[in-house]
Amino acid sequence: MNVLNRIKLLSLASVLMLATSCDSFLTEEPTSDLTNTTVVQDVTGLNLLLQGTYRLMRDGNNNPAISSPLGLKLLSTVTGVDMMVNQEQVGNNWYFHVFSNQRYEATSAVPVTIWTAMYKVINNANIILDHVDQIQGNQREIDAIKGQALALRARCYFNLVRLYQHTYSLAKNKPGVPLQLTADLEPKTRASVEEVYAQIVGDLTQATELLADYNRPSINYYNQDVAHFLLAQVYLTMENWAKAQEEANNVRTAYALMTIGDYAAGFSTPNKEWVLGYEQGTQDYWWYDSPACWFDFGQNNAPWQAEQVLPSNNFVTVIMAGDPRLLVIDNPLYPGKYAATKFRELRDEPPYGNLYDLRAAEMYLVEAEAAARQGDVSTALQVLNILQNERGASVTTTSSQTALVDAILLERRKEMWGEGVEWFDILRLQLPVERTLAQGHYQNVSIPRNSNKLIMMIPEKEVINNTLVVQNPNPDQVPVFVP
Helix, strand or coil, rough: HHHHHHHCCCHHHHHHCCCCCCCCCCCCCCCCCCHHHCCCCEHHHHHHHHHHHHHHHHHHCCCCCCCHHHHHHHHHHCCCCEEEECCCCCHHHHHHHCHHHHHHCCHHEEEEEEHHHHHHHHHHHHHHHHHHHHHHHHHHHHHHHHHHHHHHHHHHHHHHHHHCCHHHHHHCCCEEEEEECCCCCCCCCEEEEEHHHHHHHHHHHHHHHHCCCCCCCCCCCCCCCHHHHHHHHHHHCCCHHHHHHHHHHHHHCCCCCCCCCHCCCCCCHHHHCCEEEEEECCCCCCCCHHHHHHCCCCCCCCCCCCCCECCCCCHHHHCCCCCCCCEEECCCCCCCCEEEEECCCCCCCCCCEEEEEECHHHHHHHHHHHHCCCHHHHHHHHHHHHHHHHHCCCCCCCCCCHHHHHHHHHHHHHHCCCCCCHHHHHHHHHCCCCCCHHHCCCEEEECCCCEHHHHCCCHHHHHHHCCCCCCCCCCCCCCCCCC
């Protein structure tokens, strides 16, 4: 039996161990007192299953530092050139950072963990979608359940297709990932990248329609804005500039930017710019796995100093020189290095601080980039300058399309540093990864553009047990993408 089939055999009872009350599914003890039949036959049961699915997604199937939304952001951050991983803290993040074989091999923890977590969420969403059209109840509530399940499934497929194959424009005819669209046990072949993206767009487009009248009870939940946000990211990756601009604008115009004071406040308290975040309470506090913890060398008030991630000297002294968003201090443990204060905990102020996921500033940058790539320099500059002025940063004035695109991409690095855009930008922009000792890094690293080390191999057990699934090239044998 393949990995996906074993995931599907997870009983509804065990799924319900993750579910909680509608109002505070992220902050209270789980409940599991409903039968399988009850779960799938009415709005209450499907809502409970949906909440368990949210919990699986938020916590990355109990691997928050790897396969949660924030865990994926961490892996993305340490893939780039602006942040470093402490060489004295060898582990998954270190392996990922230095592009060792533990990063991508079919038996390694990260590829297996992400694959398993994403398909668990997908299977839960599929159970909901298999039954939601057959239940009786308030249609708005039914639409809301269906829309959220579609958005969750789409986000998981978006993660998978980007991490286990090269970017859309390069590899759209190559194998993507198996498209499991119902909760059956039938093994599937790898759909093409183009087919996977078509499914993602279809799910998210339908979600925006179904969630039009949904008023979420808290920022924990996927609403129409979250679906538009994800669509903007998807279209940007597909290089569908017009649709990326349209979807990003839907979000940008609905959310004001945070002040520079809020930006410097630690990313633990929701503000007007947050589109999606997660409350923490005593039962589900991340303790050792929060962004503040990952970046903490004693300066971030986290309950545990992971002492893992720190800015490179080049990023501090060159890229961010004079920028108000440079939130660093001299590293208290490692002379000559820096420590980030961008992410801070509220350890002494229960409920400890929330977890940030999506914020509107990214949509300013997506809209600006998409407009610029279409030659609409005026609109691109206008949107970019709004963000720069709010941050008190240097304002871009160029009228050159090429120079403007470059300026927007640089602004992404400045605005979103440490927030997980790096890996995905390297993939979609087909960039190399070059780090040097002269830039303050611990070692020289040179990864060519479109290297197969930038994607992961399919978990070995999946390939062994499902003969329909073909394996990605081993980077040790095939170093770069072959058309």
